[in-house]
Amino acid sequence: MAIFTLNVNGKKQQVNVDPATPMLWVLREHLNLVGTKYGCGVAQCGACTIHLGDSAIRSCQLPVSAVGDKAVTTIEGLSENGDHPVQKAWIEHDVAQCGYCQTGQIMTAVALLKANPNATDTQIEAAMSGNICRCGTYVRIKEAVRAAASHQ
Amino acid sequence: MEKNKTAQNRRSFLKSSVLAGGGLLISFKLLSEFTFKGSSGTLDLPEQWNELTGYIKITADNIIKIYNPNPEFGQNVMTSLPMMVAEELGVDWQKVVVEMGPHDNVKLGPQFTGGSNSVRMYWKPLREAGAAARQMLIDSAAQGWGVPANEISTKAGVLYHEKSGKSGTYGSFASAAAALPIPKVVKLKDAKDFNVVRHSQKNVAGKNIVTGKPLFGMDYTQEGMLIAMIEHPRAFGMKLKSFDATETLKMPGITDVFSMKMYEEGYEQAGFDTRTFNDLLVVVGKTTWEVMNARKKLKVIWEPISETKETVAGFRGKNVVTIPAGLESTSTQLAQMAEYAKKPAQQLRKDGDSETAFKNAAQIIERTYTAPFLAHNCMEPMNFFAHVTDEKALLVGPHQAPGWIEPTISKILNLPADKIEIRIARMGGGFGLRAYGHFVTEAALISKKIKAPVKLVYSREDDMTYGIYRPMYTVTYRAALDTNKNLIAFHIKGGGIPEHAVHPNRFPAGAIDNYLAEGWAIPSNITIGAFRAPGSNFNGATEQAFLDELAEAMGKDPIDFRLELLQRAKEKPVGKNNEYDVDRYAGVLHLVKEKSGWNNPENKQYSRGVAAYFCHNSYAAHVIDMLKKDGQPYVERVISAIDCGIVVNPDAATNMVQGAVVDGIGNAMYGGLTHKDGVTEQNNFNRYRIIRMREAPRKIDVHFVENNIDPTGLGEPPFPPVFAAVANALYKSMGKRFYTQPFSKEL
Structure with missing residues (x-):
């Protein structure tokens, strides 16, 4: 210890x-x-x-x-009130199903967009493919990341 | 299953009561044999609300709270079920407070998530609850104002009497309304008047999810809580012989190591009691990491099991199940299945005389399909909190059907049901696995033994190697064609370990004069359970791939061929008990044909596969469009057509269908567990491939058939036909048929 x-x-x-x-x-x-x-x-x-x-x-x-x-x-430190652009995009696109993986997805997406605010679909796929969503919300995750990218 | 009772008895059990704090509570007593108490919630609420149960609560200051009765595992019931109440209650949805209800089958109904039943079984009761409450508020205002009830209107939680200009909030009449008799008849809205239902509403838990609030069982903690993990045998067919925990007990944070039996000899299991291993070798400590680490120091000797017989008292009566001894391997299981497939099997349905028809056939097409065991792989591994004392038990965690496990807990703890409180946590996935009871039972027994609050946690490896899998399946289809290439007979013979997937009364039964369905099974000590659309997920996957091949052999378009068969089943149905509605089945085919531009020349660039299926009361059809990159096929887009009746929350329903499509592609392409000498060869995501974003379709367009049929369920129906649409598209892309899942192994 x-x-x-x-x-x-x-x-x-x-x-x-x-x-x-x-x-x-x-x-x-x-x-x-x-x-x-x-x-x-x-x-x-x-x-x-x-x-x-x-x-x-x-x-x-x-x-x-x-x-x-x-x-x-x-995720608790990402924003005061859940109003980080990526969190807002997640809500706007109603991404979550069970929701268990989504905080990890959001943290990956935030880091991606910080490093590459204009990430292409291919870059989004490459960055996000390390995060599994067993409910299969990938189409919406991608939409939310795209939307957050354009709002930043 | 008790679901039918819901419809029959709901009126007689409609109840209301005045709350201690003032207000109106309306609830239903749906299952009189279950009597529990308790409360739980995911929102921070005033202290005085904690003890209240029921669907609707209205406070004097017009805060309107609606309880979601059913366990949430991502199917969006936290939103869609309260929407149904709000629709009839006549309140502003944006201002409604939604909370997870307590486990209380008396007040809140069956409370089980499974069988695509949540919206279907609560559709009428929840709207009636809303309508009854609204009527009582109107009656109360009518008395208070001295005006006729039929002159009072409501809007967004406010009552109005236009002639006198009087108005008042629901809250101001809630207490008085609760004292009134329940209306004998309530009028429900016409579907055309819906303004909450059928309008997309965002997930009420959305913000809590994206901010990482403690919603899940895994997140639960309380003062003095310990962590327990169970070391189970590395192989099916093995059991605990002895262990040495000396080194484990020296590890930091470890408080206890012991073994115990899950059930005593002769224990009669209920239908959803499960256990794969009866000896629990338990390590208890202060934190999860310490327990995980200390487990590695255990010295355990396992020994082979002998054949056992277990009595299971399920919904269909008592059944004695033989659990064979032995260490099973996938290679021998496949050989065994091939051998069984040749033997006579149990006849499940017979129309006409298929034997003669096959003898007279000009052409016989025969194909065999195989699929492996699948692990559910919920993102949140199994876990449950338990605090059991001599007097009572508190259980908190993720479960699809707490009412099914509660009688077992009562039995094993020897506590009356009213001393057991189960709080339902949001589930990090379920897919059928969380309808079972082993992890709840284990947690309760461990807490009882150590006399402390404890959270049982499965590691991912524990979760993936424990069993309760989707069975291993095979099926052989045969079709007989006459000299004019007419389909004259159809034969399905399916088997599995340890059960087959044949649904004998599904399409194309009813459309073919000579039809035979047979099934067989091989016992196993690898345990199985429900997995999203049980049976259907293989039956639909294979039947729809075979029909594709059949259409090709007959020189027909695959959609037109199915529509022809459906037309036959409509005009002159063969046999009895055909489960599907011909028009609704044809409806999704027509819709997917239209929306996919099936005959549109510009879509020739795609390798297109189509499939449709009926299960769990709803209808689904998909067209999967593949393209190639570097010689490898991938799914570019999917067009789905669904008939699940009225769609309560369209955008959320679309999300669920999109998820089912991704789940289906993933399992068809990559899913599968194999065994060697009883050992599950995949124990984490580095060996068990789960579909990832780069393999998911770029686009999934979902279209719903618009009708006014009461909702018929959505979680499962879109899933089975995805497998077949993938297989059929792969054929177009690669020029060869795929018969063995997972398909990626043959690419």
């Missing part, structure tokens, strides 16, 4: 955990930020996507010890 001081959603947070603990579980069970989801634990589904700095990464494969003082952003 060791104490880590993390910068999560703009706040300093201390946790006392095994250094190998993935950020996924630090967020969910130590910081009570449950918008980051467990789906596979092997970086295959994207449900646990967060931002480390500006990059979208799979928090299930990110040990807490590797985070350092880098800024961590989770």
Whole structure:
């Protein structure tokens, strides 16, 4: 066990955990930020996507010890009231079915558009194909990403 | 199934009561044998509302709350069911507060999500609840104002008496209205007057979803809660012999390791009780990561099971099921299926004399199709919270049918039903798997044993290798043609492990003079369960691919061929019990033909596959248009035509059909579990391929047949024909037929 001081959603947070603990579980069970989801634990589904700095990464494969003082952003820190353009596009296009994967999808999309505000369909597909939606909402996810891109 | 009771008994059980805080509560007692209490919610609500149940609650200050009675797993009932209440209540939908109802089968009806039944079974009761409440509010205002009730109108939660100029909110009359008798007859709106239903309304949970609110069972936590995980055998056909937990117990955060039996000897299972493994080797600790880690230190010795017999008392009566011993492998299962397919099978339906017709045939076309076990792979792995004490039990989590598992919990915990509270969480997918009970039962037993609140969590690997899969199937179709290429006989012989998928009374039964349907099954210790459109998902997939091949052999257009068969079934139906409505079936074919521009020359660029199917009371047809990139076919677009009666929430319904199309393409192309010596060879998404955005269609156009038929269900019907439309399009693209799922293996 060791104490880590993390910068999560703009706040300093201390946790006392095994250094190998993935950020996924630090967020969910130590910081009570449950918008980051467990789906596979092997970086295959994207449900646990967060931002480390500006990059979208799979928090299930990110040990807490590797985070350092880098800024961590989770879905809870994306906006004050769910009014980030990507979140708004998700609501506008009524994307979700069960909804479990959607926070991870949104985090991936936000990072994509930050890096590439004019992402083409092919680029959207390439970036979003690491996130599984078992309900099959891909057509709407793509529409929402496109819409958010044009509004940014 | 109790769903029929809904229609028969709803009137007699209509009830209202005055709430403690003032207000009107209307609810239905639909299933008198279930009596539970409880409450749950996903919204933060004032304390005084927590104990209230029912469909509608109106406070004095005119806050109107509508409870969704049915478990939500992405089919959008949180929105569509309350819409039905709001329609008749006459309120401003945008101002209605929607909340998940408690588990209470007395007040809130059957509360089960499955069989594409949610909207169908609640369609009349929920509108009647809305209409009855509105009428009582009108009657109450009529008394208060001293005017005739029939002169009062309502709009957006306000009552008006035009002649006197009086008006008042629903809230101001709610308390008085609750004391009035329930109207014996309520008039429901004509479909043409709907202004909530049939108008697209956004998902009421949309904002909570995109902001990551704790909606799911996996998100549940409470003071002192521990985490439990179960180590199950690596292979079907194995059981726990012994274990050494010394190292595990030394790991940080671990509080307990023990084994226990799920059911005692001779336990009679209910229809939705499930267990694949009876010995639970449980690791309990403070956090999920610690428990996951500590499990790796377990030293376990497994041993082979012997053949067992289990008594299952399901909806269709008591049944003794044999669970064979042995370690099964896909290769031997396929060989076994090929062998069984040659043996005599159980006759399921016979019209005319197919034997003679096949003898006299000028041409016989015979094709065999095979599909693997499928895992549901809900994005949220199985989990459930339980806090069991000597006096009561609290269970919280995602489940499609809490009323089905509650009697089991009562039995195994030896607690009366009224001491068991089940709170229904939003489900991160269900697809049929969450209608079953093993994870709920396990959580309850673990909590009882450790005397603490505990959340049972399945890892993805646990979830994928536990069983309760879509069965492994095969089917052989034979068609006899005469010298003029007329279809004179049709034979379907299907089998599976451990059950077949044949629906003998479905199309094309009824359209062919000589028709024979047969089925057979091979017992297995690999467990199975309902998977989106059970049986239909293979029956539809294969029958519609075979009809495509048949049409080609007969020199007919595949849509015209189906329409000809339907015309025959309409004019001179063969046999009895044909399940489908000819006109509605033909309707979706006509619609998809029109909307896809089926005969339009500009669509020649596509490799087009068509398929249609009827199941779960509704009708679906798809045209799948493929193109090629780097020599590989991909789905460019899909045109779907659906007849599910009145479409309650059109945009959400479109979303569900689009999802079913993607799900169907994904499972047809990539889905499948294989086994070697009892071990499931795929245990996570790196080995089990799930369709991803780049493989999904660029476009899915969904069209609904417009009619005024009461809603007939939507979650499952669009799914089965997708598989066949994929197969038929692949044929056009690649020039060869695909008979074995998943198709990507043969590309």
